[in-house]
Amino acid sequence: MTIENKKGWISWFNPFKYGTDRWMYSLHRLTGIALGLYLIAHVWETSNILNGPITWNKIMVDLDYPFGQHFGPLILSLILIAAAYHALNGIRLTIVENGLMLPRPYRPEYPYKAKSTRGLNDVLKIVLGILMIITAAIGIIYIYTGVIV
Amino acid sequence: MQEVALKGFGEVVKTVTLRIRRYDPESGEPPKYVEYKVPVQMGMTVLDGILYVKEHLDHTVSARYSCRMGICGSCGMIINGRERLACQTQILELGKDLVKIDPMGNYGTVKDLVPDLTKLFRNHESVKPYVIRDEEEPKGEYLQTPEQRESYAMFTDCIMCGLCLSACPTNATDELYLGPQALAQAFRYISDNRDLGLNERLNVLDSKHGVWRCHFSGACSDVCPKGVDPALGIQLLRQLLTSNVFVKFEQKGAPKGPDRKSVTGVS
Numbered sequence: 001m002t003i004e005n006k007k008g009w010i011s012w013f014n015p016f017k018y019g020t021d022r023w024m025y026s027l028h029r030l031t032g033i034a035l036g037l038y039l040i041a042h043v044w045e046t047s048n049i050l051n052g053p054i055t056w057n058k059i060m061v062d063l064d065y066p067f068g069q070h071f072g073p074l075i076l077s078l079i080l081i082a083a084a085y086h087a088l089n090g091i092r093l094t095i096v097e098n099g100l101m102l103p104r105p106y107r108p109e110y111p112y113k114a115k116s117t118r119g120l121n122d123v124l125k126i127v128l129g130i131l132m133i134i135t136a137a138i139g140i141i142y143i144y145t146g147v148i149v
Numbered sequence: 150m151q152e153v154a155l156k157g158f159g160e161v162v163k164t165v166t167l168r169i170r171r172y173d174p175e176s177g178e179p180p181k182y183v184e185y186k187v188p189v190q191m192g193m194t195v196l197d198g199i200l201y202v203k204e205h206l207d208h209t210v211s212a213r214y215s216c217r218m219g220i221c222g223s224c225g226m227i228i229n230g231r232e233r234l235a236c237q238t239q240i241l242e243l244g245k246d247l248v249k250i251d252p253m254g255n256y257g258t259v260k261d262l263v264p265d266l267t268k269l270f271r272n273h274e275s276v277k278p279y280v281i282r283d284e285e286e287p288k289g290e291y292l293q294t295p296e297q298r299e300s301y302a303m304f305t306d307c308i309m310c311g312l313c314l315s316a317c318p319t320n321a322t323d324e325l326y327l328g329p330q331a332l333a334q335a336f337r338y339i340s341d342n343r344d345l346g347l348n349e350r351l352n353v354l355d356s357k358h359g360v361w362r363c364h365f366s367g368a369c370s371d372v373c374p375k376g377v378d379p380a381l382g383i384q385l386l387r388q389l390l391t392s393n394v395f396v397k398f399e400q401k402g403a404p405k406g407p408d409r410k411s412v413t414g415v416s
Contacts, residue, residue: 003257003258005252005256006255006322006324007315007318009321012318016230018231018366018372019367019371021365021367021380022368022371025364025365093365097363097384099387099389102385104300105300108306110376112373116367117367
């Protein structure tokens with residue numbers, strides 16, 4: 001009797017032993033799930049304004065300081081980094097998944113390093129990585145100091 | 150000179166533990182790991198290690214292999230967490246005292262390290278991996294320039310070992326996904342200038358479990374033992390299908406190759 005040996009969804013989060021693209025794939029899934037959950041929580045949170053200003057203010061305080069003073073801003077910062085990553089990596093995927101900025105078929109040579117995950121694709125990753133750091137930094141400075149850079 | 154070249158060959162360098170996932174279909178018990186201590190010589194591959202176990206320690210260990218030199222694609226397995234051909238992986242190059250060997254994932258396991266590759270071949274067949282023509286009988290040779298051949302040649306190197314399907318994270322959850330191997334082969338035939346079968350393959354490729362399911366994690370290209378780069382094939386196939394929406398892909402009538410005279414000099 002043959003038995004099933006499926007890796008299952010847990011392998012989405014197993015980028016070890018593969019290349020950078022697999023790492024970015026895992027992070028993309030992770031940030032996507034995090035943003036999805038945040039969106040639900042966000043809609044619930046803002047819907048509390050229907051219960052009047054007293055409830056609203058209480059919810060705001062409860063959510064900002066459930067585990068000490070730094071929890072709210074920290075979560076917001078993480079969500080911001082996740083959003084910046086997810087958006088910019090999404091742009092990269094839109095480009096490369098349409099065959100743009102990829103090499104044309106080439107002749108494989110030992111030790112067989114795949115070119116589709118390197119070359120211009122790597123350049124894209126670096127550019128979008130820099131953009132992500134800038135975006136996240138601007139957001140985090142605003143969250144903590146209220147200064148718009 | 151001969152002696153220098155062979156120095157150290159055949160000597161046992163160290164003892165390595167092979168932790169092999171065992172599954173016996175007759176007992177029906179869940180798979181378990183069994184460890185075997187193997188003396189490792191220079192140049193010894195994981196497949197050699199498994200064969201050592203089979204000869205000296207436990208005759209019931211099963212693995213599929215044939216050529217022992219990376220041509221047949223039979224001995225794909227997961228070695229230390231990564232899909233590799235056992236015959237092309239040297240134990241000493243792994244640099245570990247413990248080598249964990251699993252059968253390929255996302256396939257059924259027939260016994261021990263033997264995967265059930267039915268899915269791979271079924272998917273491969275479904276994309277019609279042959280040149281499709283509209284005439285009943287060929288009237289002559291279908292000619293092709295070297296450049297036209299280069300545009301798909303890398304995908305013909307596929308040995309159908311199935312490592313890419315095991316590494317693919319989409320395949321881990323979508324049983325019906327065509328997989329990198331079949332999609333790269335589809336691109337190989339569609340981009341062949343002699344082939345006219347795009348529309349015949351379209352209903353398989355342009356489907357829920359077809360080409361759009363790839364999320365480009367690049368794992369298939371990372372593990373491919375022949376450097377085929379299936380991920381590239383899938384993205385180029387997508388480009389071809391997307392551009393097909395705007396500009397109808399030219400695939401009609403006569404082959405686009407040069408005439409016989411310009412290639413051979415003989416008319």
